[in-house]
Amino acid sequence: MSEEQVRENPFYAAPESKKMVTLIGVYLGVIANLLVSSTNATLLPVAAAELGGLEIYGLAQSVAGVLGVCAMPIFGFIGARQPQLKRLLLAGGLGVGAIVIFARAIAMNFWVIIIANVFWGLVSAGVFVVGFTMVRDMFDQKKAGFYLGLNGTMMSIAMIAGPFLGGLVIDNVSWRVWSWIVFAFLALATVLVFVFGIKATKEQVAGMAVKGGSFDFAGGAAVTVFLAMVILVLSLGGSYVPFGSAGSWTMIAVGIVALIALVFIVRKKGNDAIVPLDAIKDRNTLVFSGTNLLHNLGQMSITFFVPAFVMMQLVNDPLVGMLGAALAGGMVTVCLAIPGLFLGPIWGKMIAKDSSAKRAMTIANVFRIIVMGALLFVLVPTTPAWVIFLIVLLAGIYNSNMTVAMSAGPQIQLKPELRVTGNSVVQLGQNLGAGIGVALFTFVIGIDPVYGMTICIAISLVCFVVLFFITLFLKKGGDATQQGRQ
Template identity: 25%
Template sequence: MTETTGRHRAAVSTTTPITQGEQAVLDTLEEPRQRTPREIYTIMGGLMLAMLLAMLDNLIVGTAMPTIVGELGGLAHLSWVVTAYALATAVATPIWAKLGDLWGRKGVFMASIVIFLIGSAMSGLAQNMGELIGFRAIQGIGAGGLMVGAMAIIGDIVPPRDRGRYQGLMAAVMPIAFIGGPLLGGFLTDNLSWRWAFYINIPLGILALVVIWFTMKLPAVRRQAKIDWRGAGLLAVAISSLTLFTSWGGTEYAWASWQIVGLGVLAVVATVLFIRSQRTVAEPILPLGLFRSRNFTAAIALTFLTGFALFGAVTFLPQYQQIVQGASATSSGLLLLPLMGGMLVTSLLGGQLVTRTGRFRVLLIVGSFFMAAGLGLLSTMGLGTTQLTSGLFMVVLGIGMGFLMQTTMLVVQNSVGRKDMGAASGAATLFRTIGGSLGVSLLGTLYTARLTSSLTDRLGATGGGQVTGGQLTPAMLSQLPAPVREAFQAAVTSGVQTAFLWAAVVAVVAIVAAFVIQQVALRSAADTPKEPVAA
């Protein structure tokens, strides 16, 4: 028996004999059948629908968020509507990735869509902020399997060097999601109800399930192994504690309070125990051996920082546009077009450049500089900033995000062997989501603290508390007395400036991570990772 097959035997089970059928599956995993372009296009059709579902959600909800928070009350809880979703996604992502590795990607992928749709329906029915946050968590659990499943399937069927050839298919999803998402969210909010920002997922999800069921033909793989539930639990505790630490510190509780100190200690202890468990368990959720690759580790760090920036921009820009610049929900969707357009154009351009030249390092460096610059420019927006000026700032950020998002995933997948594709894709999605979760919670804390402080200075403690804790939608602003309205707009501006300034500081670290990544040859088949080459 070959050394490769021996490694796979150990991965399947240390005690259970391998049948001929199981061995055939293992051979298929190591040397996959080359698919025709027509077969790949057919499979990609189902993936496009699922990715559209995942991409649309936060973009649709983003423009509806000011109205949602205003109707249900509790501006201080704005970040938690996004954080609950992102946190649940982060915790669920490695579990979905491992389930796909163990039981086959198609069935697991479809199960994640079903859970996502259940969470969407429940979110649309929410009657208060507590219910909405809880239902968004259910939605996030399903979302954890959408992107990681799609990325892992693409990694299975398309070699890295050939992936740019199919970039046009993914590009067909991006303009619909990036441009149509904010517009659709604003239109539904203005003309129907913010609840339709969640209900719209249901027909799209059912269509995705039907297409995937009939078109996606993947090998049915089931390996004899167990899910590392202990590791999953420790990971959940670590991420949740860290998110609560950054979200509650300095707002709900003082930084020196026993609650915040306890959360910090719990996060550290859970992280240490999680790392120890991953070193000894047979089927780790997050194989630590992946981090031996310099490129993999640096790309994961860059992915984390990209998620931090993206979630922050999508969360806080509509607040500024609707409350300060006076845009409607629909108009704020239009005003996000510079950001989404910049992402779309550079993502397409970057994919073509990688396919033609095999060079990706320069895209990461350029993208990280643009991301930091864009966030820095957005932090300068004031009460008098025009929509044209803020639009130009968003273009800069969009250019950086477009170069980074897909290129970082490509580097991650190119740094591992095919048998670890699911785990690597899951790790990238996990850290991007953790970045988004921590970004929204930390930036949300800074935003809320600065907003509250500004309102208190202008209106006093009682007046400021009534504004932040009451039900105040952007449409109600015109009904407020002029001094109160101006104070609220100034407070939102100050909060947005603070959030983007700190996001820009964090993004500077992305520049360092981009320079750490080495240029390597992209694989043209499912072979082993290549050694670095001259940049």
């Protein structure tokens, strides 16, 4: 960076100690987020059985993503226009997460857990939208690529530790004790960022701030309503609000009205809208958003349904019998996470060196198509469990790449003025893709329990083939946007 750029970026010019403290806070937030998501499938039904609410425990999981999808563009909008608030946005998201888990730990009624979980998405918005951009602000491209790549390693550690340690604590001690452990991570991260993190004034970040009007409350409301309806229709369509019911059609109608309103707002307000027009027009933003959505949609067939297949369909397998059904199912998650322990920094360095995620993602995309194609043929009850574990281990190669590419890629390839708002749009694909995937695959398996899993894998394969070709449209920096304007 030039001296002028350093003066305009107080995050880059901050003492190294404050940078490291902020970075540790981001990493702790990432780990806590994964510790929760990797143990929810075990913790929530156990808590519901104790508190009363087994018939509604799934609602706690489905509502957790709604506000996160809505909060991401809001956090991105505020962070882009008022960079001095990034520390407060990150610390605020972490602090809300700590309160959510605190409420879970002391809950005497399961509805307390459900209501608290509504706000869990603010953790994702704080860490993945604001936290990642702060890492890019604090370091040059090479270091930022490395540290953002190391984020993939942190996520892999949490994905491995969660199922093992969480299950051990929940089974042998209490689900409340596990909640207190996660609370400690979030509380420490909040203190580190809020008290010891990098502080900046409005005057210091004037050169970084994206110019624009006041906050787009109308657009924010439209995004919130539209995305909430999408998630709720898909999440509740198979249970509480069945597809085709009056309630389902009502939510669909409300979502369509909100989407139409959002389109008019974006056209009228342009870059002052909650979803900036330049971010929508930018090719790299659209490519990253599309690949993030398709990856998370297709990956749900492995993340959520292959463990269940191992537990229920391979009960007579010698390895499953030796490990136990639950641990054997957990081995799928572990195998998926192992490659990320050492591949994260490698992917990050490759992306930083190329100033583009295109080459790294293309290499990983070859693995994703091979893996999903293999599962299409071997995911049958007669296949040995070790074969499935080996294939999922290979899936960890592309899964670790996607983790790094979606954290480092947008920070390196999006133009500075689009980095925060564009990244918020990119991160929307994660929750939206996962929500669509879980709902779609649950619906398919419910219709055809015999061949449903094969159909799900086929759908995932199609998603990954489309993802492969979309990735080829990535360009370095803002080249795509600049060419479009010429």
